Amino acid sequence: MTTTVPVTAAEPAATPAALLPPGLVQSRRMVWTTRIIGMAAAVTVALTVWLGLWVTPPDKVQGDLVRLVYLHPGVAWVALYLAFGLAAVASLLYLWPRTRSLFWDRLAAAAVEVGVVFNVCTLISGSIWGRPTWGVWWAWDARLTLTAVLLILFLGYLTLRRVPAEPDVRAKRCAYAALFAAVDVPLVHFSVVWWKTLHQGATVLNANLSPEIHGSMAWTLLLGFVALTLVFVWMLLVRYRIGALEDHLGSGELEVALLERRNEGAEAAR
Amino acid sequence: MKYVDAGYGIVLGILFLYGVQLVWRRRRWTRLVARVEASRPPADPGTADR
Numbered sequence: 664m665t666t667t668v669p670v671t672a673a674e675p676a677a678t679p680a681a682l683l684p685p686g687l688v689q690s691r692r693m694v695w696t697t698r699i700i701g702m703a704a705a706v707t708v709a710l711t712v713w714l715g716l717w718v719t720p721p722d723k724v725q726g727d728l729v730r731l732v733y734l735h736p737g738v739a740w741v742a743l744y745l746a747f748g749l750a751a752v753a754s755l756l757y758l759w760p761r762t763r764s765l766f767w768d769r770l771a772a773a774a775v776e777v778g779v780v781f782n783v784c785t786l787i788s789g790s791i792w793g794r795p796t797w798g799v800w801w802a803w804d805a806r807l808t809l810t811a812v813l814l815i816l817f818l819g820y821l822t823l824r825r826v827p828a829e830p831d832v833r834a835k836r837c838a839y840a841a842l843f844a845a846v847d848v849p850l851v852h853f854s855v856v857w858w859k860t861l862h863q864g865a866t867v868l869n870a871n872l873s874p875e876i877h878g879s880m881a882w883t884l885l886l887g888f889v890a891l892t893l894v895f896v897w898m899l900l901v902r903y904r905i906g907a908l909e910d911h912l913g914s915g916e917l918e919v920a921l922l923e924r925r926n927e928g929a930e931a932a933r
Numbered sequence: 934m935k936y937v938d939a940g941y942g943i944v945l946g947i948l949f950l951y952g953v954q955l956v957w958r959r960r961r962w963t964r965l966v967a968r969v970e971a972s973r974p975p976a977d978p979g980t981a982d983r
Contacts, residue, residue, distance in 0.1 A: 679960075682967035712941065731940045738944060780951045784944045791940040894948060901955045908962035912969060926968075 687911055689904070701897045707890035714883040722880075728795060732876075733883050735788040737891040738781050739810075743848050745895055746778025747817065751845035754838035768834035769910065771841055772824060773902035775817050777895060782814045797861060805854040806862040809847055816844035830913065 680688070715733035722729035753771035756762040789807065790800050801807065820840045824833065855864045876884055 679964040679967035682971055683963065684966075684970055687966060708945070712945070716937070716941065727934050727937055730937045734940065734944055780947065784947055787947070788940050788944050791936050791943070795936050894952075898952060898955060901952075901959055905955065905958050905962055908959070908966050911966055912962075 684911070687907060697897065697900045700893055700900065704890060704893035704897050707886060707893055711883060711887045711890045714879070714886065719879045719883050725796070728792060729880070731788060731792045733887045734891075735785065735792060736884065737887040738784040738788060740888055741891050741895045742778050742781035742785050743810075743813070743851060745892065746774045746781060746899075747813070747845055747848050749899075750774040750778065750817075750820075750841045751848070754841040754845075757834055757838045758842075765830060765834060765910065768830075768837065769903055769906040770899075771838065773899050773906055775820050775841065776902055777898045779814065779817050779821065780898075781891075781895065782810070782817065786810060786814065802861050804861040805858040806851060806860050809851045809854055813844065813847045813851060816847060817841075820844055830910065 711733060715730050719730070719733075721727050725732075750771045753767040753774065757764070757767035757771065786807075789810075793802070794800050820837060823837055823840050826833070826836075828836065854860060855862055874881060
């Protein structure tokens, strides 16, 4: 006599994303949009590197150092105008009573964090270009100094976000801080016009709006701008998502701490 | 070329590492929220309408 054991298909383990509350579940379209932007960013960055390092010719005056120009203005564009500009607009929309929503606060926070990373890249790439060109790693030039001040101001913004407070209080406080810091953005932009600086003037967005770069060099520079903008958008989407998840648990920090302690206890008991 | 190589290496390296860190943070927070939600006791249906 044989006994048959009922066989039931094992249930597939639910992924963490499937266990999220309805308000935090991302639509398939959003997930795919983020992935496609990420892939497009990777491809365009690779193309920029290939064109910048191997295809474009060396410059008559700067030689191979011109290749850094395909990267440096792009990261500066993202940090100053896209990231910090967006942070200022989002902060303004948060402070405006009709549009007040924590969405704008979260967007500003995401833009500032990504912007700080790009700001660091701007200062480093500029410094590496400056050493063989000007003979120094750093000069207390108006544009360089104001860009460093911008970094410090937005680092202050990120520190302010860590100060414990009610979400609305924190959002309002940070929105004012972002607007205060963003005043430095036009100062950085016009510094090469208002003061006699070591840093060269605008190559593309100059007063006559006639770019002083041509041919394959111009196309590579343009591609660099597109590539780094895509990198920024991808990072912004991912960082915004982290902010949404953090805010969901923000009010229940004790709950999270208890859960982590319980997990630690369970692991220690094994 | 050493300055150019260093510039590309450092800038792209920073962006790459930050990108990886973002993905890791997103995964960690997703897991944490899912765990907290799973550990929450279900809402009492008798008190739902009160």
